[in-house]
Amino acid sequence: MKEPNDVIIRSITKIAVIIIFTFAINLFISGHHHPGGGFIGGLTFSAGLVLLFLTFDIETVRKNLPLDFKVVAAIGVLIAVGTGVGSLLFNEPFLTQTFGYIELPVFGETELASAVLFDVGVALAVIGTSLTIIMSIGDDR
Amino acid sequence: MYWFHFLIMLPFIFAVFVPILYKKFCPRIHTGWFVFLVPLLIFVYLITFIPDIANGNTIITSLPWIPSYNINFTTYIDGLGLMFGLLITGIGALVILYSIFYLSKEREALHNFYVYLLMFMGAMLGLVFSDNIFVLYVFWELTSVSSFLLIAYWYEREKSRYGAQKSMLITIFGGLAMLAGLVMISSNSGTYSIREMLMNTDAITSSALFVPAMVLILLGAFTKSAQFPFSIWLPDAMEAPTPISAYLHSATMVKAGIYLVARLTPVFGGSSEWFWIVTGVGLITLLYGSVNAVRQTDLKALLAYSTISQLGLIMSLLGLGSAAMYFGLGDETAVYGTAVFAALFHLLNHSTFKGSLFMVVGIIDHETGTRDIRRLGGLIHLMPISFTLMVIGAFSMAGLPPFNGFLSKEMFFAAVNNAAKMDFFNMGTIGVLIPIIAWIASVFTFIYCMILVFKTFRGKYKLDNDRVVHEAPLGMLIPPIILGSLVILGFFFPNLISQYLLKPALTSVLPMLTEADVLRLKITAWHGWNQELWMTIGVVVLGTILYLNIRKWYRVYKFYPQSLTINHIYNLSLNKLEQIYGLITNFYMTGFIRDYLVYIFGFMIIVVGGSIWLFDGISFDSSNDNPATLFEIAIMIVSVVSAVTVLFAKSRISSIVAVGALGYLVAFFFVLFRAPDLALTQLVVETVTTALFLLCFYHLPQLRKEISRIPFKVTNAVIAIGSGVVITLVALSVNGNRLFDSISSYYENAYELAGAKNIVNAILVDFRGIDTMLEILVLSIAGLGVYSLIKLRLVKEGSDERAE
Numbered sequence: 001m002k003e004p005n006d007v008i009i010r011s012i013t014k015i016a017v018i019i020i021f022t023f024a025i026n027l028f029i030s031g032h033h034h035p036g037g038g039f040i041g042g043l044t045f046s047a048g049l050v051l052l053f054l055t056f057d058i059e060t061v062r063k064n065l066p067l068d069f070k071v072v073a074a075i076g077v078l079i080a081v082g083t084g085v086g087s088l089l090f091n092e093p094f095l096t097q098t099f100g101y102i103e104l105p106v107f108g109e110t111e112l113a114s115a116v117l118f119d120v121g122v123a124l125a126v127i128g129t130s131l132t133i134i135m136s137i138g139d140d141r
Numbered sequence: 142m143y144w145f146h147f148l149i150m151l152p153f154i155f156a157v158f159v160p161i162l163y164k165k166f167c168p169r170i171h172t173g174w175f176v177f178l179v180p181l182l183i184f185v186y187l188i189t190f191i192p193d194i195a196n197g198n199t200i201i202t203s204l205p206w207i208p209s210y211n212i213n214f215t216t217y218i219d220g221l222g223l224m225f226g227l228l229i230t231g232i233g234a235l236v237i238l239y240s241i242f243y244l245s246k247e248r249e250a251l252h253n254f255y256v257y258l259l260m261f262m263g264a265m266l267g268l269v270f271s272d273n274i275f276v277l278y279v280f281w282e283l284t285s286v287s288s289f290l291l292i293a294y295w296y297e298r299e300k301s302r303y304g305a306q307k308s309m310l311i312t313i314f315g316g317l318a319m320l321a322g323l324v325m326i327s328s329n330s331g332t333y334s335i336r337e338m339l340m341n342t343d344a345i346t347s348s349a350l351f352v353p354a355m356v357l358i359l360l361g362a363f364t365k366s367a368q369f370p371f372s373i374w375l376p377d378a379m380e381a382p383t384p385i386s387a388y389l390h391s392a393t394m395v396k397a398g399i400y401l402v403a404r405l406t407p408v409f410g411g412s413s414e415w416f417w418i419v420t421g422v423g424l425i426t427l428l429y430g431s432v433n434a435v436r437q438t439d440l441k442a443l444l445a446y447s448t449i450s451q452l453g454l455i456m457s458l459l460g461l462g463s464a465a466m467y468f469g470l471g472d473e474t475a476v477y478g479t480a481v482f483a484a485l486f487h488l489l490n491h492s493t494f495k496g497s498l499f500m501v502v503g504i505i506d507h508e509t510g511t512r513d514i515r516r517l518g519g520l521i522h523l524m525p526i527s528f529t530l531m532v533i534g535a536f537s538m539a540g541l542p543p544f545n546g547f548l549s550k551e552m553f554f555a556a557v558n559n560a561a562k563m564d565f566f567n568m569g570t571i572g573v574l575i576p577i578i579a580w581i582a583s584v585f586t587f588i589y590c591m592i593l594v595f596k597t598f599r600g601k602y603k604l605d606n607d608r609v610v611h612e613a614p615l616g617m618l619i620p621p622i623i624l625g626s627l628v629i630l631g632f633f634f635p636n637l638i639s640q641y642l643l644k645p646a647l648t649s650v651l652p653m654l655t656e657a658d659v660l661r662l663k664i665t666a667w668h669g670w671n672q673e674l675w676m677t678i679g680v681v682v683l684g685t686i687l688y689l690n691i692r693k694w695y696r697v698y699k700f701y702p703q704s705l706t707i708n709h710i711y712n713l714s715l716n717k718l719e720q721i722y723g724l725i726t727n728f729y730m731t732g733f734i735r736d737y738l739v740y741i742f743g744f745m746i747i748v749v750g751g752s753i754w755l756f757d758g759i760s761f762d763s764s765n766d767n768p769a770t771l772f773e774i775a776i777m778i779v780s781v782v783s784a785v786t787v788l789f790a791k792s793r794i795s796s797i798v799a800v801g802a803l804g805y806l807v808a809f810f811f812v813l814f815r816a817p818d819l820a821l822t823q824l825v826v827e828t829v830t831t832a833l834f835l836l837c838f839y840h841l842p843q844l845r846k847e848i849s850r851i852p853f854k855v856t857n858a859v860i861a862i863g864s865g866v867v868i869t870l871v872a873l874s875v876n877g878n879r880l881f882d883s884i885s886s887y888y889e890n891a892y893e894l895a896g897a898k899n900i901v902n903a904i905l906v907d908f909r910g911i912d913t914m915l916e917i918l919v920l921s922i923a924g925l926g927v928y929s930l931i932k933l934r935l936v937k938e939g940s941d942e943r944a945e
Contacts, residue, residue, distance in 0.1 A: 027821070033898035035817035037905060043825040050832045070928060073921040080914050088146075094206055097907045099896030113896050115906040118913075122906070125917035129924035130829060136931040138836045 006055075013055040020048035028123055032113060038122030045123070046130040058138055069135065073128025080121030083114055143202045145216055148183050149270060152263030155179050156256045163252035172251040173241035180233035180262060187226050194223050194645045201272070201336070217272035217336055220645025224485070225269040225393075225400055227642070228492050232392045233262050235620035239500055240384035242617040243507060254294060254382070261287035265393055269400055273333050274323040281319070281361070284394050285312040291389060292381045304377030307711070311364050311374045319361025319401070325354035326408065339407045339652070346412070355409050358401065359418055366398025366452050369426040370707050376445040383503030386441060391448045391499055392492040399452065399488060402459050403650045406481070410651075411466030420560075423457025424578050426450065431585035435592065435691075436698045440502045440512040443589055444495070447538065450586065451491050454553060457579075458484035461556050465651055476559050478651055482639075483552035485646050486664075489638065490537065490545040490631060497624035498534035498593070501527050504613040504621075505597065509604055514592065519602030523610045526618055528598045533625045539590035539684075540583065540677060545631030547677075548664055553579065554673040580676055587684030588691070635664035739856065742864045750867040759870055760877035773813060780806040793838055801831040818901040 028041025052061050087096040099113035155176070163172045190200070203215040218226075237258070244251060264283035271277045285308075293305035329348040330338045338345065345351060362368075367375040378390050389395070402419060409415040430450025437443040462481030465474045504527050505520070506512045521528050533544060540550030557576040604610065612618075631638060668674075687694070703709060729740070753759060769777075783802040790796035804827035811820035891903035905913050 031899060031902045032896075035821055035899065035901075037818070037899070037902040039905070040818070040821045040825055043822075043829060047825055047828045047832070050829060054832065054835075070925065073924055077914075077918055077921050080917060084910070084914060088204060088206075092205070094911075097895065097910065111896055115895065115897065115903075115910075118906045118910060119902075122913060122917055125921055129917075129920045132924040133927045134829075134833055134836060136928045137833065137840075 009055055013051055017048050017052055020051065021045060024048060028119070031119060032111070032116060038119035039126055042123035042126030043130065046127045046134075049127075049131060050134055053134070053138060058135060069128045069131040071128070073125050073132060076121045076124030076126070076128055078121070079124065080118055083118045083121065086114070143204065143216075145200075145202055145218070145270075146204050146214065148186055149216065149263065149266045151183065152179055152259040152266070156259040156263075159255045159259065160252040163255075167251060168246045171241045171246045172255055173237050173244075176255045176259060177234060177237045177241070179259065180230040180237065183266070184227065184230035184234055187223060187230060190218060190223055191641050194218065194220055195641045197645070197648065206276070211333055212275050213273055214276055215272040215334065216270045218270060219649045220642070220647070221400070221403060221485075221649035222269045224489070224642050224646045225396070226266060228396075228489070229262060229265045229269070229393050232388060232492060232496050232624075233258075235496070235623060236384045236388040236392075239387070239503070239617060239620040240382070242614055243384055243503060244382065250294075254291075257287050257290040257294070258385070258388075261291065261389060261394070265397070268397060272335050274327055274335060275333060277335070278316070278320050278323060281365075281397065282313065282316050284397060285309060285316060285365075288312070288378070288389050288394055291385045292378050294382055294385070295380070298380065300377070301380040304374070304380040308374040308378050310715075311371050315361040315364025315371065318357045318364075322354045322357030322359075322361065325350045325357070329354075335404065342408050345408055351409075351412070352414055355412075355415060356418070358405065358409075359422075362398035362401045363422060364398070365401070366395050366456065367426075367449050368398070368422050368453060368456060369429045369449075372426060372430065372449045373707050373711055375449055376442050379439075379441040379445050383441070383499060383506060386444075387496050387499035387503070391444070391495040395448065395452055396455075396488060396492070399455055399459065399484075402456065403481075403484070403646075406459065406463050406466070406650050407652060410463035416460055416463055416467075418460070419463065420457050420460030420575070423453045423455070423460055424575065424582075426453025427457060428578055428582045428585075429453070431582045431589065434589040435585055436695075437589075438514050440505065440514060440517075440593070440597065441499075443514075443593060444499055444502060447586070447589055448495060450582065451487075451495065451538070454579075454582075455484050455488050455491070458487065458553060458556055459650075461560050461575075462651070464560075477556075478647070479552065480556035480559070481650050482643060482647050483549055483556055485643050485650070486552065486635075486639070487546075487549035489642065490549050490628070493624045493627045493631065494534040494537040494544070494546060497530055497621040497628065498538070500617075500621040500624070501531045501534065504617055507617070508608070508610050508613060510608055511604070514596045516604060517597045518600035518604075519598070520610065521598040523602075524598075524612050526612055526622075528594075530618075530621045530625045531594050531598065533628050534621075535590040535594045537628045539587045540680070543632045544628050545635070546628070548632060548635055550583070551668075551673045551677065552664075554676045558672055576676075580680065583676075583680045584684050584687065587680050588688050591684070591688045592691075639664055735857070739860050742860050746860070746863040746867050749871065750863070753867070753870060753874065758874055758878060761873055762877040765876060773810075776806055776809050776813075793841060797831060797834045797838065800834075801827060804830075818899070 024041050024044035024047075027036035027044055028038060029036075031037030031041060049061070049065075083097075084094050087098075088094060090096075097113065097115040097118065099111060099115065101111050159172060159176065162175050166172070166175075193200070200218040201215065203213050206212050206214045237255075240254070240258075244254065261284060264280045264287060267280035268277060268284060271280060289305045289309040292308055293301050295301045296305075326338060326345050327333050329350060330341050330344045332338060332341070345354070364371040364374075375390060375395065379386055381390065427450050430446045430448070430453055434443050434446035434450060437446060458480045462477050462479075462484060465477035465481065502512065504524070505517065508524065509517065509520070511517065537544030537546035540546050554576070557579040560575045561572045729736075780803055783799045783806065786799040787796045787803075790799060804823065808820045808823040808827065811817075811823055888900050888904055888908060891900045891908075892898050895903040895907040897903040897907070
């Protein structure tokens with residue numbers, strides 16, 4: 001890629017990326033009851049990262065974010081499969097999800113669902129895969 | 142999850158941690174020491190079952206896996222399964238101990254090795270203990286896959302890759318055939334459980350699919366157990382490291398076919414087809430293996446052929462023994478039942494002596510650097526312990542006392558002699574051939590056993606490399622010593638083994654026999670000057686004469702033309718297949734994306750459009766339509782404009798922007814129609830793909846006006862307009878046709894069932910969770926595919942492909 005040297009986009013990106021990340025996490029968490037979820041949240045997150053890649057150099061981002069996204073994708077799939085296998089431990093069929101409610105001091109009654117853990121896997125797999133693809137293509141000279 | 146399920150899964154679970162252990166401790170501590178604990182633990186645990194099983198009990202535990210399809214991970218512990226389980230873990234532990242000294246911790250990729258090995262062990266345990274045929278099939282194929290990986294362990298060698306591919310092709314082919322056979326018998330008996338099938342054999346034997354199912358299942362068993370003519374993969378599998386050859390390709394995996402035949406004998410046994418196929422193939426394999434073993438010059442190849450021959454022996458015994466089912470109960474039943482008993486006994490013996498032989502050959506290879514018989518000799522003084530172990534193993538294989546092979550070999554002779562006297566299944570004249578074939582094969586077995594011992598250890602020392610040859614380290618000797626002592630102990634205390642292992646196993650193969658208690662099984666080394674003993678003496682005498690004069694008749698082998706060997710036929714057909722398929726593939730894979738798009742869309746037009754036209758699906762129902770608002774009309778006009786813009790765009794960037802705009806407008810439609818999840822997904826996907834486009838854009842050439850021929854343009858126009866029309870028609874006809882009731886009511890109580898107010902998300906992660914799981918798996922595989930296509934394409938052949 002050519003060296004981008006645009007002050008305006010750089011300054012804006014620095015702030016925008018944080019907003020996008022926050023939005024992505026919000027999308028992910030609200031996914032249980034409102035529009036959103038692992039797929040959308042994960043993809044939004046990678047959209048934010050793509051913005052970083054476009055604005056700064058891939059190398060710069062990689063230096064500050066030393067993650068192998070292939071591994072991220074693999075961990076995501078492992079988590080998703082792991083929650084499925086986990087239900088076998090309780091003598092339930094593969095991929096049985098469960099949920100429950102607990103009282104937390106600040107948040108009040110909070111729902112805990114194993115499906116959210118599954119969703120974490122989905123999100124990680126989506127982030128890992130999309131960024132693996134984008135980085136392999138973008139990196140290629 | 143029961144404790145027993147956990148133990149079967151333990152190798153898989155532990156395999157996840159092997160790379161971590163490798164990274165953390167290697168090269169300080171050999172990774173094998175950690176892995177060693179796994180089979181040891183399972184072995185000890187399985188031993189605790191012996192008293193219970195020996196009393197005739199069986200243990201069933203069931204774990205629901207996909208209960209809606211009636212597929213459960215049901216484990217069924219009975220005598221046969223337990224015997225195999227003990228073999229798998231016992232020999233597994235010894236092999237891992239051996240591999241610790243065989244594989245260098247500095248040079249070898251130990252993490253790969255032990256992950257594959259554990260995968261294999263878990264698959265094998267699952268195979269012998271599972272009751273559900275589909276679970277059994279999954280584990281069956283897993284053993285093929287892990288065997289492939291282990292043969293190709295030194296993947297930089299061309300021969301390893303060749304051998305791995307060969308074994309994969311042959312065993313997977315057999316596995317698929319077996320699956321078809323299993324489906325047939327399960328549809329006849331109405332159950333997926335082997336145990337229930339065995340109780341309800343009439344439904345299978347009376348069905349028209351009886352013989353096809355039998356042949357298909359036997360294909361699976363024969364390919365796995367390297368029976369003639371599928372035996373060709375086994376010698377090439379010897380490219381694997383020697384511990385693997387000892388474990389997979391002699392002691393355990395190749396016995397999976399034997400296991401299957403034994404397990405299904407209660408279903409198929411008693412029919413003449415089963416008797417003839419199993420016995421016949423077994424005997425041919427026995428002869429083929431032993432005759433070919435004599436001509437080998439590589440020690441491991443010799444052992445490979447001898448394994449083929451011994452597997453044939455066990456297989457033919459199972460075939461002969463199945464005749465017991467034919468008689469019902471009577472004196473004859475006992476006679477043939479003994480054959481099955483001999484098969485199980487020999488299976489156990491073979492695992493012990495062949496395992497130790499492979500380990501000794503590995504030691505020789507390790508210490509001298511060669512396995513070529515022509516270069517070896519005179520090692521007796523340098524490696525006395527290895528020599529002793531080799532003598533024990535080889536003499537047991539040749540059927541000499543005082544080793545356990547003698548006992549089972551005598552029982553084998555007894556069984557073939559009985560078969561000669563049979564007067565059913567059209568035996569008549571052919572029956573006499575059975576003992577003759579068996580006897581000739583035994584003579585050759587004797588000869589190659591002598592070659593194994595004396596060509597390597599006696600004679601002149603002729604090694605010409607600079608190595609200082611000495612005895613192997615103690616750790617490498619301990620496993621073969623344990624196996625060797627079992628060979629001798631087996632001779633002196635056969636009835637102990639029989640009581641606790643073989644009789645319970647026999648109960649599983651021939652249940653009605655043991656119920657009636659007609660079998661008086663007492664193994665004795667001496668039973669008078671009977672025919673069997675004379676046969677053994679004959680084998681020894683003729684074998685010795687032939688061995689001493691081997692130079693004079695060795696030339697016979699050269700008369701057999703090379704072009705008629707099965708290997709040659711295999712290679713030829715593989716090459717031809719590659720050529721033909723290459724031609725076909727090159728015909729339609731042009732390398733132009735637009736051609737592929739033409740295929741895809743053309744297919745869609747023909748199938749979707751064709752079926753809509755055929756079934757009169759085109760009917761419009763506008764009674765429920767809302768009037769379009771101004772806002773909707775505006776968005777529609779803009780989308781049409783942006784779609785048309787793409788066609789006339791002069792530069793790539795403007796067409797990408799136009800496509801992106803179209804995508805966002807579609808998202809607006811989703812918002813208008815109150816599908817926020819879809820709208821969000823569409824928005825984000827559009828953003829990321831546009832970014833991806835921009836990245837690819839960098840690599841693409843300038844857009845220029847293409848001057849192309851008229852037919853080409855016409856095809857494109859037809860395809861483009863056609864797919865547009867078909868999609869429009871489908872979209873418009875949706876309201877006119879309601880074939881099924883809406884399924885949305887199933888998901889309406891998502892909050893009660895899944896605790897989620899967002900139905901879309903509840904469907905994604907809970908109701909249809911398995912779809913999502915497989916989708917992200919496919920997604921990740923696609924990601925890795927893109928990565929490997931782009932990143933690994935420049936890697937030259939021969940260099941480390943995993944450098945990235």
